[in-house]
Amino acid sequence: MAPGLEFTRDGEVATLTFARPEKKNAISRDMWAAIPDVVAEVEADPALKVLRLTGAGADFSAGADISEFGSLRSTAEGAAAYDKVVEGAVTALAGLTKPTVAVIRGNCIGGGCQISVACDFRFAERGARFGITPAKLGIVYDFRSTRQLVSLIGPAHARFFLLSGRLIDATRAREIGLVNDVFADLEGEVSAFVATLCERSQASIRGMNRIIGKILDGAAETDEEIETIRSAAIHGEDYAEGVAAFLSRRPPEFTAS
Structure with missing residues (x-):
């Protein structure tokens, strides 16, 4: 350092x-x-x-x-x-x-x-x-x-x-x-x-932060990387846990890192 x-x-x-x-x-x-x-x-x-x-x-x-x-x-x-x-x-x-x-x-x-x-x-x-x-x-x-x-x-x-x-x-x-x-x-x-x-879905946070960065860098529309990020989230364990927690009226326990 x-x-x-x-x-x-x-x-x-x-x-x-x-x-x-x-x-x-x-x-x-x-x-x-x-x-x-x-x-x-x-x-x-x-x-x-x-x-x-x-x-x-x-x-x-x-x-x-x-x-x-x-x-x-x-x-x-x-x-x-x-x-x-x-x-x-x-x-x-x-x-x-x-x-x-x-x-x-x-x-x-x-x-x-x-x-x-x-x-x-x-x-x-x-x-x-x-x-x-x-x-x-x-x-x-x-x-x-x-x-x-x-x-x-x-x-x-x-x-x-x-x-x-x-x-x-x-x-x-x-x-x-x-x-x-x-x-x-x-x-x-x-x-x-x-x-x-720290309590939120890290898959969501990092995916959305990456998309915001691409927008700030000039991206005007979606691309393959963005669609891959969104698809991975939908198929990920955090999405399943988030929906299940919402339906059960309990706090989610996200595990994706």
Whole structure:
């Protein structure tokens, strides 16, 4: 694991923590580079159902570690190579079929906000602040992350974020759809939501998450992969259990992993 990242497991839930509180959890190049391996580990482990992402201390993440830019982004070639590493992390997170939940306190800015947007869910504490600031650095945001942002909050709000680089508070973030909800008891509410995800049919969750990902990537109609996903669900043990539980008026006990 790269310095500055901590990966832990608690039953069915994995947590990836940005652990550089003294630097507001700024994300180094090595941290970006390690994220795809973490995602692959979670995807491959049948015991894990959800990946949480959070920050140590008071902040989620204030963004990429700008102190590295002088050495790693001092040339156009270096900047392009750095961007590929960032895009690899974002692509990996967006492609994970198991749910990803960003648990946000304090600053969620720049690359930190980019990471949160790549997650399936974003829940914030009331004091959180959000912003994406490439216009302050002369950077043009990459295509995938721009598309994710536009899909999430619409072009008008995406333009406000990207072109102004201004920050907004958690209340405004919820109003525009950047976060799912804002809580005083962030840990308690997120834990309850994650428990709900773990109780649901994992075959349903992963199948639907994959289809949503294909839609966000531009799919306009069904294809062979989607029909295979839906057919497998109909013939799967979770479907039989779900129907039987509904008819018997009891909670389902899903077993598919």
